[in-house]
Amino acid sequence: MDTDVSQVGWIPVALNNAVQAGSAIRVIAGTDDIALWRGKDGVAHAWENRCPHRGMRLSYGTVCGNRLRCLYHGWIYDGSGTCVAIPAHPDLTPPQTIKVRTYRCVEAGALIWISDEDNSAPAIDGHWTPCRSLHIEVAMPDLPEILKWTKVNSVRPLSTYAADVALPDQGRLILAVHPMGSKGAMLHCALPASARRDSLLSASHWLGELRSRIEQAAVV
Amino acid sequence: MTPDPFTLSHWYAIGRIEDFPNGYKGEHRILSTDIAVSHHGELNVTGPEGSMGVQTRYGHVWTTLSRDPRPLYNMPEFEEEGRRLVTAGAIAVRCSGLRAVENFLDMAHFPFVHTGILGVEEHAEVEKYDVSMGAAGDEIWATKCRFFQPMAAAAAEGGQVIEYRYRVAHPYSTILYKTCPLRDGHWDLIGLFIQPTEEDECIVHSFVLVFDEHNTDTDLLHFQQNIFLQDRMVLENQVPNKLPIDPRWEMPTRAVKSHGVTWSTTRFEKVA
Amino acid sequence: MKLYDYVLSGNCYKIRLLLGFLDLDYEKRPVDFFPGREHKSDAFLKINPLGQIPVLEDGEIRIRDAQAILIYLASRYDKSGEWFPGQSHSQIAEVAQWLAFSDMITSTASAARLHDMLGYNLDIDAARAGAHRLLRVLEDHLAHQEFDGHDWLAGRRPTIADISCFPYVALAEDGGIDLFCYPAILRWIRRFTALDGFHSMPGINVSP
Structure with missing residues (x-):
């Protein structure tokens, strides 16, 4: 990436x-x-x-x-x-x-x-709505590593920690991960602002499964 | 880190007398050191270097790691007729015991942490008070402390300006003397006997010694625990959880510095 | 009404909360739970043979178990019928399910708090891990409720399900259980503390 x-x-x-x-x-x-x-x-x-x-x-x-x-x-x-x-x-x-x-x-x-640096903020086009933030107990895998755990059609990096991705079943979403040192990491997911209940729920389940795979892989 | 000589030289409370009945055997900890306590006819405390000093006083069992400890300070009020002693048990806190002393000596937090009980936001101002060393030079007294309290004690009704005296009898023992709402010319005592277990963890044994004919012991216990648990949330959320040494800080820090206390403190480059 | 109460007990706090929401007068009978273990005394075992608080006495009726007391108070004294909605069978079951869940929170998050705060001897790692498993379930449910436009555990209005789960979730940090990684739970706590008639207890931070 x-x-x-x-x-x-x-x-x-x-x-x-x-x-x-x-x-x-x-x-x-x-x-x-x-x-x-x-x-x-x-x-x-x-x-x-x-x-x-x-x-x-x-x-x-x-x-x-x-x-x-x-x-x-x-x-x-x-x-x-x-x-x-x-x-x-x-x-x-x-x-x-x-x-x-x-x-x-x-x-x-x-x-x-x-x-804490004086550089330009990430530019993200379009309107987005928050979906879920999930805690990962294990130390943070980086974004390319995380994306290996799921099928993606396309990936457009937004920063080191976030990408605009298109998924076969969920469509387009922003997937972000943020490291928390010894406290693990958070996975964040946002959907296009037009998303309604069913797509939010579907993306939430997808994100939960993604977390399970990451945590299980870390245990093995 | 090995505790500094001043910290090592004191007696520390490790629990209420009734927590160590005959037949008792248990592991405890002070100053990052494991100790074993047993009671078979008499109380015994054993540390890494064998048998240690033990005494029962002020409702609590005390021990020391020092072979030549400073004498435990006097509280003559414990001998006075008509007072009631309520011990509030051992409450563990993830912070330096020095932080707990700092918090106890500080009236300015009453309106914000003990809102509606020990203070109200409309009366947040702290007026000047006097600070002096005790006769032997190893105690600190803050006197003429005055603060408006809406419900200063379990026995108090309605708000009043309360006069306080604070006494730091040793680095981990502090006593508050407050005007007794029921008996002119007398003080009610509330105190903390802190058992420093690690540099950033402690167990707080607290007591009230009061003239009070209205409340049951359990009423007084609930009042005291309610207040202390409000403080515990603050104490567990101070960063760093050891006491920073900074010259601009007030009374407890000054006391700590003058005796060369280093254990359970941290150097902090810049506070503001 | 008389409540056998301990100031630091989350289970007693549940009852104080509902009594406050319903604006009911009651008398507190303070129990020396710690350090005195009065709830295990012979005298108290005659009041509750399980040796647990809270206990509520209302006239001739004596009820033990926080969840049972919540059901009693809501079904007897809440004229609005909203705290324990009885119209829909599925909603009754949903509330009951969260009442049972709250007992699991007690045996994990509350146990961790008793260990960290009062020195209870128990497996702290198991208690915290168990609490986090439950908090994930709660977090998922609350986030999905929000997708449905619902702010509460069992529907559009707060119920005794929310009251029974609130205390030991909101007090979890007393037991070394971080809450900052559960944003939907934090939003729910904030909504709960903003309810009319809410009052706090030590260990719960309320910003107005």
Whole structure:
């Protein structure tokens, strides 16, 4: 499979419906622990999952408008990751140095992508709808390896971790895999936006079988 | 990593007295070391280098890896008439015991972690308090701590500003003295005796020692466990789970540094 | 009504949840489950010979088993009939199926929590692996329900099936069971915590 080298750094960490407006979730990308959250404005943010104050995972935090508030002491961070309020000291203007490390975060192909490199985001044509994300317990096989486990008619790479594939029975879909170090990996699947219940269900079963084959092969 | 001399020099609680009845035999762990505890007429604790010190005090069994331990600190309140002791059992947490002490000494999290019980978001401000070393130089006291609490104790009704004193009696033992809602001029005690099992794991033995005529022991137990399990979710989600050493950090870290504590801590280049 | 209750018990929490959703008054009788093991005491064994909590007393009626209590409360006190829908035979069976499933979650995810938190001596690897097998089944079901436009385990409305499965799934991380790899379960937890009358317990993070 050909890989667009300029896009190696972008990792698809979740389907876009995994984090809803006004909520935060935890994702692992490689060895990085990441808080993925979406403001009320719908914009997705990917941050290091650690409050600079006491190290609390920010994915446990509360989204207040378009800001994130840490669960532990209620410190509030704006969309750039800069601390804007410390409730224990309401008269204090937080120093600008209190800032969460942020990742670049974009949405394309019903997936949320993150990168810590300054390069162009994956360009994915068309409109897509999220189908399933499945956890694989074993260390991540790469995408070409995964595709050996299933019949495909055609493959168009989107990045190191995702491809637009056409399958004999399912038709066209985006298959993505994202590595989670010792935690295994996630398989993500998105379908063309026109997909309805039956094709979503069918693709979900297909993805489940694909996972079983990958996990069984790893056991042997 | 071998524990530093200061960490090694202390007594550690390993359970409630009633958890070691006559005939008891079991394996335990402190400071990354296996110990065996047995009770045949008297309590015996055996470590890698043979028999170890053991004593029962404050409702708990204590032991030490040191041949020449510092004396276990005094809590004269345990002798006072009319107080009730409720021990809340051994609760394991995946974090440095020092993190658990840090959390216990910190009022600023009350409105956010113990919302509606120990704090409310409208009263999140922490006013200045005094910090001093104990007479022997190996204890730390924080006094004149004041905080608004909507339901400060199982026996308290309605919100009030509560005065607290915090005492760090040793790196893994901390006691909170709070104004007794029922008896003027007296303090209720709540404390943690932490059993550090690994650098990033501990078992927390907690107690309340209070004047309270309204609640049953089980009421007090539920109140205490409810609060501590709210903290446990935080403690298991702090990164890193050992205590970072950083000069800007407050009381517990300063105490740790002044005694050369390294075990269960981690160097952290940049916090903010 | 009187509930024999333990503040850290997910099974007792199920009952507190439904009592809250139905806005029913009740008295709590706290049980020293840990460290006192009061539920195994002679006195408590007269109340429940199985030595388990919760137990509910309503007048002369005494019921043990969280799932049985949920059925009792919903069928007796829920005038809307939505928490335990009784119109369709297949839906009754579907709810019953998830009530039984919730007991399997208790014997795996809750066991892992008792091990990690309270030091219970049991096979932790087997408990966690068993929990993950069940969570995969739950994840598949919830994702497929969403394809049908259904937010809940047994249809369009939350039922006692959701209540009985919620606590030990939402508390799984207490027992070292990661939930971040189950996105449909996380969405369901979020919907559940947003229900009118929901209240939390320690170990469950609710962001408003």
